[in-house]
Amino acid sequence: QITLKESGPTLVKPTQTLTLTCTFSGFSLSTNGVTVGWVRQPPGKALEWLAFIYWNDDRRYKPSLKSRLTITKDTSKNQVVLTVTNMDPVDTATYYCAHGSKTNTNYYFDFWGQGTLVTVSS
């Protein structure tokens, strides 16, 4: 059974760096083909993909946010960490981590964490 859970601060100040941890079980990020991603959703708005990290430590980032995002993994702890620098009120959102699986042409998110709401405010 695959489960994921996000953890981190609920409130950050503008310009601060956000660090979120995704702790998962039921799979290993050292297994060929496995990936974990982050998706966010501002209140009342649509989903937005942020980043992927793959079993081979390859990383993909949303181009418009690439300069602010870093994704890392700790295979021994079954954790993935996302950092977002220079937080702004527009970054207020629920942040989800999700297990990614692959078709021939795309990735999809088959298991999701419950999400964590991060508010950016002074």
Added chain:
Amino acid sequence: QSVLTQPPSVSGAPGQRVTISCTGSRSNIGAGYDVSWYQQLPGTAPKLLIYGNTNRPSGVPDRFSGSGSGTSASLAITGLQAEDEADYYCQSYDSSLSDFVFGTGTKATVL
């Protein structure tokens, strides 16, 4: 603004069939990148409904089906039920943006 456009809302009576469109372009759906669909009940995380354009994960009722043609994809819900009232999102990959993109989202209402 997303490159995958969905109608803001759809509605239907219990038992009816509704469809949700996801309109893209030649750099995403039209380029052959697979589409997935997600259901998001109020206050909960998204749930995978369809992957690879037409495939249902185990546990998803066969009332939900996916299809696609050209630069668009569609999600159909047949035999609409009250529990289907939710937001629905499509997702694909855009090669021009190098981005895994979600649709604008559609709120389904059961009348």
